[in-house]
Amino acid sequence: MIIWFDICALCIMLEVLYTCIIRRNLRVRQNYIFLLMLLVLIFTTIGSLFSTLGQNAVYAGNVASPFYNVLLMRGAVYLYMAMHILTPVLFVIYIYCILGIEYTKLWEFLLMFAPVVIALLVLAATPATGAIFYFDEYNVYTRGSCMWVFYVVAFYYVLYAAYLVVYFRKSLRREVTLCVGAFLLFSGLGVVVQFLNQSFKVEDFFNAMVLIIVYINIERPGDFIDSQTDLQNQAAFYMNTETRLKRRSQMDLILLSIDNLAFLDKQIGMAKSDMLLIEAAKYLETFSESVTVYRLKRGVFVMMMKNKAVTTVENIIYEIRERFREAFSTDSYNILLYECCTQIICPKDADNNTDLNHLITLASVPESHRNRHRYDVAEINLAEDNRKRTVDRILRSSVSDMSNIVIKYQPVYDVKTKKFDGVQLKTMFRTKELGALSRREYFAASENNGTAAVIEPYIYERLCSFIEYSGISHYGIRDFAIELPIGALMMKGAADAMIMTADEHGVPHHLITFELMEDALMNYQGVVRYNVEKLRERGFMFSLINYGKGYTDAGTILKMPLSSVTLDSALIAKGLENDMADTLLKNSIAMLRKFNIRIKADGIENEEQMQYALKLGCDMVQGYHLATVFSGDDLLTYAKEGRNAV
Numbered sequence: 001m002i003i004w005f006d007i008c009a010l011c012i013m014l015e016v017l018y019t020c021i022i023r024r025n026l027r028v029r030q031n032y033i034f035l036l037m038l039l040v041l042i043f044t045t046i047g048s049l050f051s052t053l054g055q056n057a058v059y060a061g062n063v064a065s066p067f068y069n070v071l072l073m074r075g076a077v078y079l080y081m082a083m084h085i086l087t088p089v090l091f092v093i094y095i096y097c098i099l100g101i102e103y104t105k106l107w108e109f110l111l112m113f114a115p116v117v118i119a120l121l122v123l124a125a126t127p128a129t130g131a132i133f134y135f136d137e138y139n140v141y142t143r144g145s146c147m148w149v150f151y152v153v154a155f156y157y158v159l160y161a162a163y164l165v166v167y168f169r170k171s172l173r174r175e176v177t178l179c180v181g182a183f184l185l186f187s188g189l190g191v192v193v194q195f196l197n198q199s200f201k202v203e204d205f206f207n208a209m210v211l212i213i214v215y216i217n218i219e220r221p222g223d224f225i226d227s228q229t230d231l232q233n234q235a236a237f238y239m240n241t242e243t244r245l246k247r248r249s250q251m252d253l254i255l256l257s258i259d260n261l262a263f264l265d266k267q268i269g270m271a272k273s274d275m276l277l278i279e280a281a282k283y284l285e286t287f288s289e290s291v292t293v294y295r296l297k298r299g300v301f302v303m304m305m306k307n308k309a310v311t312t313v314e315n316i317i318y319e320i321r322e323r324f325r326e327a328f329s330t331d332s333y334n335i336l337l338y339e340c341c342t343q344i345i346c347p348k349d350a351d352n353n354t355d356l357n358h359l360i361t362l363a364s365v366p367e368s369h370r371n372r373h374r375y376d377v378a379e380i381n382l383a384e385d386n387r388k389r390t391v392d393r394i395l396r397s398s399v400s401d402m403s404n405i406v407i408k409y410q411p412v413y414d415v416k417t418k419k420f421d422g423v424q425l426k427t428m429f430r431t432k433e434l435g436a437l438s439r440r441e442y443f444a445a446s447e448n449n450g451t452a453a454v455i456e457p458y459i460y461e462r463l464c465s466f467i468e469y470s471g472i473s474h475y476g477i478r479d480f481a482i483e484l485p486i487g488a489l490m491m492k493g494a495a496d497a498m499i500m501t502a503d504e505h506g507v508p509h510h511l512i513t514f515e516l517m518e519d520a521l522m523n524y525q526g527v528v529r530y531n532v533e534k535l536r537e538r539g540f541m542f543s544l545i546n547y548g549k550g551y552t553d554a555g556t557i558l559k560m561p562l563s564s565v566t567l568d569s570a571l572i573a574k575g576l577e578n579d580m581a582d583t584l585l586k587n588s589i590a591m592l593r594k595f596n597i598r599i600k601a602d603g604i605e606n607e608e609q610m611q612y613a614l615k616l617g618c619d620m621v622q623g624y625h626l627a628t629v630f631s632g633d634d635l636l637t638y639a640k641e642g643r644n645a646v
Contacts, residue, residue, distance in 0.1 A: 003056070006049040006201050009208035013042045016208075016215055030097035030224075037090040038211060040083050045204040047080030051141070052201055058139045077141065081123055081132060085150055087207070088157030089116045091183065095164045098176065099243040111160075119153040122146055154191065158184055168243055183210045226295040228274060229281035237294040237302060241346075241356055251304060251346040252313050254291070256284070256320065257364050258299040259338040266490040267526045268333060275330040280337060283323060287316055300364045302344075317341045343374045387434065391445045394431050399454045404430045407462055408629040411638070412481070412600070412622045415614060422479040424622055425463055426629050443483065452485045460484075461501055463512075466632050468505040475639035481543060484514040486528065495531040499538055509539030513563070516544055536561040543600070547571075547588070562597055567618070569603025576612055589616055 017038055020031075054076060092112065126132045131146035165172065165180050172180075190206030224236040244251055258280070264273045277299065284293045284301055290309035294302050305313060320341055327334040342363045346356055363375050398404050405427060412422030429437040446452040463482055467473060488494055502509055514535070536542060545566040567585070574581035589599055601613035604623030613621050630638060 002199060002201055003049060003052050005205040006045055006052060009204040010042065010045045010049060012208040013038060013045060013211065016211055017042065030094055033090060033094045033097050034214070037087065037094060040086050040090060041204065041207050041211065044080055044083040044087065045208070047076045047083060048201060048204050050076035051080055055141055074135070077133060078123070081150070082120065085116060085119045085123070085153060088154050088161070089113070092157050092160050092164070095161055095180065098172070099164065099168050099239070101243055101247070115153045115156050119150055122149050158188060168246055170242060179214045182213050186210045229278055229295050231281055231285070231293050231295040231301070233294065234296045237296060237304070238357060240292075240304070245346070245356070249307070253305070253344040253346065254303040254313060254316060255342040255344055255360060255363050256301040256303065257340050257342070259340055261299040262487070263490060263526070263528075264335065268335070272330055272333060276328045276333070276335060276337060279328045279330070290316065296360065296364070302360065313343055317343065341373065345374070345376045388445065390433060391437060391442060392449050394433065395442060395446050395451045395455075396449060399451050402455070402458050405455065405459065406430055406436070407459065408631060409635045410622060410629045411627040411635075412479070412620050413626050414620055415618065419476060420627060421476050422481065422620060423477055423635065425459070425480065425482040427459055439483065443485065447485050447487055450487070452487045453491070456485055456488045457497070460498065464501050464505040464507045467507050467511065470632065470636045472636050472639055473508070473511055477639055478511065479513055479541070480511055481513040481515050483545065484516060486517065489528045489531045492527055495534040498535060498540070510541065513541040513543050515566070516542060516560075517546060532560060545602070564598040564600055564620070565592055566600045566602050572601055572603065572609055572613060575616075576608065585616055589618070593617075
């Protein structure tokens, strides 16, 4: 009987084992199963090799030694048989682990383990019954009458593995599917060849060659593990969710987003921020008995509840919020991370992993999760999400060409002077796919993807250039308002750059009013505060827009040097319809007046809203009911003709 194939197989398997240990790349669950399968195949090969040596000794007539008679001819065969039948079931378990499938039902345990248990019981009875194999009077190995049991069990697991690959093919990468197919094909081919020719011991050599293929293409922790936190990554998450959706298994997820990460990057640098995220990841891993933790992207984690969790979603969210009230520590900093936990429910009848992907993308955006802390996959609006993705892509591809940005101007009416003596900058973004995008739509997207850092300085420079060449400030216009994203204030030297731009165009600083969203109040510290205060000292004005839409209160307003506040247009409309909203508006305006802050009503669309704004005591009014938007030349003509006076 030929032994060289077994010797080669043993050398190959030992080399793979050595590589696994040296590279220490067995950090995911399926890789531990791979290692176990590798060890089983090593013992299988050892059993096959020594049993072959024993049989060759029998054929050579050298059977006097008990070493050959007992150890090689019997012990090695039993070892070979026991390990051999464990290989296919371990391979099925390996596929289960790749797919993230958990054993939750009794019938799943029976389907998985009952056949191999039956085969091992028959093998255990073989010394007495000779069912699987026996040795004849000449000590020659002979197959028993029940050898078919082993072949049936092995074939059962081959079909089981093939079923998993076909049924969950969308959850497996193509190279993984090819490797699984190679394992089934070549291992099966080795069994057939050895069955047809018992002296041709090639089965373990075939297995060794396939192990190399599997190891090279599947055993890559980088495919599943985030290198920074050692948590499972986005690819692992969506592979496992695809599997659970396919199995009609309900999922409860907890999405954790760190809201002040961008601010911390500017303040302490990304390296220190990453150290804080690692500490946060270590804390989340303490829930491992109840959840599997994934890192989707920087600052965004998701926790998937296990089927046999020892606690509830509500308890975990409560514990996370309590922990995040305390600072996370690095060598140099103790800093609070602003968390926002969102529960995501994925019911049993959900079958679209793309929907879940889109929902998580939406829910991880601060504008979404600050207002809602519970989402259902059935609620997703794919059309809206696709539009947001398209806007994001267009902005990223257009930062090198600003010709798509259209700048318009809308006059602002001053109640006291009865003149249109202010101007609100209105910008739009032209696109072939979506038409004209409003400022509100692309502003938020540019803030999130970082393109605002390029777009906003360009718009500001255009405004200063218009004021310079038009000389419009000599025709009664005394204020130009421009929205300023918080990202533009997070950069060191931002104030100096804005001052320099105004000075280069000879624009008096008091003509410019920077309008800030409410997120500026949340991040009014460090670099942001320094830039705002420096600009204010040089004569620039600041206004808070969309008042009444988010977190604003008296305490936060007092933090910043505001000269005016713009009431949210929706709040004006509600004040006409609802007594509670009316009372809220009146009290807010009375409070703001005590701080010497002027009030502007935006979005006035009809005479009723106009009269209501005047009744409330607003200082400035703006909207299409009073004046439309103009191009720069039309606005200059409008001012020259004196139509800004009423």
